[in-house]
Amino acid sequence: DAGVIQSPRHEVTEMGQEVTLRCKPISGHDYLFWYRQTMMRGLELLIYFNNNVPIDDSGMPEDRFSAKMPNASFSTLKIQPSEPRDSAVYFCASTKQQGQGGNTIYFGEGSWLTVV
Amino acid sequence: AQSVTQLGSHVSVSEGALVLLRCNYSSSVPPYLFWYVQYPNQGLQLLLKYTTGATLVKGINGFEAEFKKSETSFHLTKPSAHMSDAAEYFCAVSDQAGGSYIPTFGRGTSLIVHP
Numbered sequence: 120d121a122g123v124i125q126s127p128r129h130e131v132t133e134m135g136q137e138v139t140l141r142c143k144p145i146s147g148h149d150y151l152f153w154y155r156q157t158m159m160r161g162l163e164l165l166i167y168f169n170n171n172v173p174i175d176d177s178g179m180p181e182d183r184f185s186a187k188m189p190n191a192s193f194s195t196l197k198i199q200p201s202e203p204r205d206s207a208v209y210f211c212a213s214t215k216q217q218g219q220g221g222n223t224i225y226f227g228e229g230s231w232l233t234v235v
Numbered sequence: 236a237q238s239v240t241q242l243g244s245h246v247s248v249s250e251g252a253l254v255l256l257r258c259n260y261s262s263s264v265p266p267y268l269f270w271y272v273q274y275p276n277q278g279l280q281l282l283l284k285y286t287t288g289a290t291l292v293k294g295i296n297g298f299e300a301e302f303k304k305s306e307t308s309f310h311l312t313k314p315s316a317h318m319s320d321a322a323e324y325f326c327a328v329s330d331q332a333g334g335s336y337i338p339t340f341g342r343g344t345s346l347i348v349h350p
């Protein structure tokens with residue numbers, strides 16, 4: 120079974136440009152997560168979806184960030200306009216809620232974003 | 236509310252030496268506990284997890300962890316380090332508080348293995 124697929128793997132963009140990161144979760148998974156990883160702040164949960172519905176976006180840093188999940192097999196994280204401090208690795212992850220918890224979260228390989 | 240503390244952002248060992256990565260958690264209800272590993276330029280992947288039952292959990296690549304409720308700990312160990320174990324290790328906890336099983340991750344511990 121294919122894992123979580125993210126694109127692009129690497130992106131370098133200029134400050135002020137729009138950035139769109141894409142994610143295809145594992146088929147059959149009902150939860151999707153977007154994380155950001157930086158040296159300074161570690162791994163941060165930005166937003167997560169359950170059955171395509173955003174449940175908690177309290178981790179989204181500001182209005183420049185938005186995320187959508189139009190269907191069960193696709194999600195986007197958009198930054199508009201981008202700033203140098205947005206440079207980070209962005210991970211998409213998914214899981215299937217089963218039983219009483221303890222579900223494994225499956226991570227993509229990440230999108231490495233550099234804003235210059 | 237759940238939280239995780241990983242003691243030591245970096246741990247350095249010699250090849251063949253014991254690996255010990257510390258994790259303490261805070262949870263108001265019985266927790267689910269995880270260790271994930273992140274190799275360079277990759278995403279996180281599950282190393283092992285505790286849900287219920289036996290408190291000593293064995294994972295991949297010879298790693299194991301023991302759930303100690305009295306100490307609220309879930310330390311990760313490996314008897315003999317290998318160069319390929321060099322990676323970032325994340326402890327995570329989840330519980331049913333608030334009706335959600337969304338895990339909270341620690342800040343991570345970078346394992347450095349010297350030849």
